[in-house]
Amino acid sequence: MASRSFHILVINWQDITHPLGGGAEVHFHEIFKRVVAAGHRVTLLSCHYQDAPFEETLDGVRIVRRGQRDFFNYTVPRAYRELRARERIDLVFDDLNKIPFYTPLFVKEPIVAIAHHFFGKHIFLEVSFQYGSYVYLSEFLVRFIYRSTPFAVVSESTRAELRHWGIKSEIDLLPNAVDLQRYEVLPGKKSSSPVIGYLGRIKKYKSVDHIIRAMPAIVEKIPDVMLKIIGDGDALPELRQLARQLAVDKNVEFTGHVSHAEKVRLINESWIVVNPSSKEGWGLTVIESNACRVPVVAAYSPGLIDSVIDGKTGTLYEYGNITKLANSVVDLLQNHEKRESLADNARRWAERWNWDDSAAKAIRIIEKNVRM
Numbered sequence: 481m482a483s484r485s486f487h488i489l490v491i492n493w494q495d496i497t498h499p500l501g502g503g504a505e506v507h508f509h510e511i512f513k514r515v516v517a518a519g520h521r522v523t524l525l526s527c528h529y530q531d532a533p534f535e536e537t538l539d540g541v542r543i544v545r546r547g548q549r550d551f552f553n554y555t556v557p558r559a560y561r562e563l564r565a566r567e568r569i570d571l572v573f574d575d576l577n578k579i580p581f582y583t584p585l586f587v588k589e590p591i592v593a594i595a596h597h598f599f600g601k602h603i604f605l606e607v608s609f610q611y612g613s614y615v616y617l618s619e620f621l622v623r624f625i626y627r628s629t630p631f632a633v634v635s636e637s638t639r640a641e642l643r644h645w646g647i648k649s650e651i652d653l654l655p656n657a658v659d660l661q662r663y664e665v666l667p668g669k670k671s672s673s674p675v676i677g678y679l680g681r682i683k684k685y686k687s688v689d690h691i692i693r694a695m696p697a698i699v700e701k702i703p704d705v706m707l708k709i710i711g712d713g714d715a716l717p718e719l720r721q722l723a724r725q726l727a728v729d730k731n732v733e734f735t736g737h738v739s740h741a742e743k744v745r746l747i748n749e750s751w752i753v754v755n756p757s758s759k760e761g762w763g764l765t766v767i768e769s770n771a772c773r774v775p776v777v778a779a780y781s782p783g784l785i786d787s788v789i790d791g792k793t794g795t796l797y798e799y800g801n802i803t804k805l806a807n808s809v810v811d812l813l814q815n816h817e818k819r820e821s822l823a824d825n826a827r828r829w830a831e832r833w834n835w836d837d838s839a840a841k842a843i844r845i846i847e848k849n850v851r852m
Contacts, residue, residue: 492575514839516540596761637782663771677750682713775822
């Protein structure tokens with residue numbers, strides 16, 4: 481237990497129960513439920529969504545939901561002041577995910593900013609030029625408003641980006657991890673025929689279309705191969721249409737949203753998993769796949785170069801190079817010995833990352849930043 485109990489306020493767009501939650505929400509919840517278990521109080525301020533209670537406690541974390549998602553950044557200052565008026569807050573974690581909250585402009589307590597990744601110009605792969613410009617400018621201001629704010633980041637790629645921006649403050653690593661009891665090897669579940677898995681949100685910047693564009697070349701070499709796209713998102717209709725246009729729809733299955741148990745089964749069924757994203761904070765789905773003893777073929781992109789050890793736990797290829805992506809996939813699918821070696825390494829790599837260690841790092845960050 482902690483020698484002194486602190487009240488930690490975390491501000492994030494979404495909580496772990498939000499339908500649009502992703503890796504950032506898993507990172508927060510897994511770490512801070514352990515911070516609570518260590519004797520601290522944690523309050524999460526996040527947006528409200530339909531039918532959700534405005535306040536609840538989950539795994540010891542108190543969740544306060546205020547405002548609509550699209551305008552949550554405008555809700556935060558008032559909601560923060562209301563919380564502060566009722567109770568003491570010792571430290572604020574500002575989870576920079578999408579549009580920043582600019583907490584250094586109004587928060588009175590010490591702040592630590594958590595950063596996964598910044599979109600930068602990649603945002604224009606996802607949204608219209610008008611909205612993309614809004615996000616781009618919002619992120620651009622981080623280098624000025626947060627210049628003196630301590631950071632906790634999930635990867636060396638994100639730390640390097642912040643240093644490039646001119647952030648002079650301390651930047652600690654607060655890595656992602658995996659629960660090996662929830663992501664496990666299921667004996668006898670490997671498919672008898674080649675299966676490529678993709679798991680994650682179906683967003684344009686994730687570049688899921690790249691693996692579908694690679695499928696004609698892959699199918700030419702391995703006719704019975706199946707690509708299973710596990711997850712949901714607004715880019716799904718375009719991907720279905722693309723598979724039909726390329727005449728590979730019989731080799732592509734879209735599972736949509738699945739339960740956790742089904743997700744783990746599908747990972748175990750896969751021979752390899754592919755992550756073609758243009759940018760990640762770290763690539764949580766990489767380590768989840770590795771925990772199930774599945775190697776990953778990933779783009780040489782920020783974040784993914786931190787979570788995939790090229791030639792050891794998977795293969796990295798030049799982002800956007802469809803030919804190299806197809807060749808990397810075919811190479812692993814056709815080379816059983818190489819694939820098995822990578823799979824063994826991948827599992828050992830996953831075992832190095834656990835949430836207890838990340839929570840211990842978070843507590844050290846809390847203790848050195850709280851104003852005594």
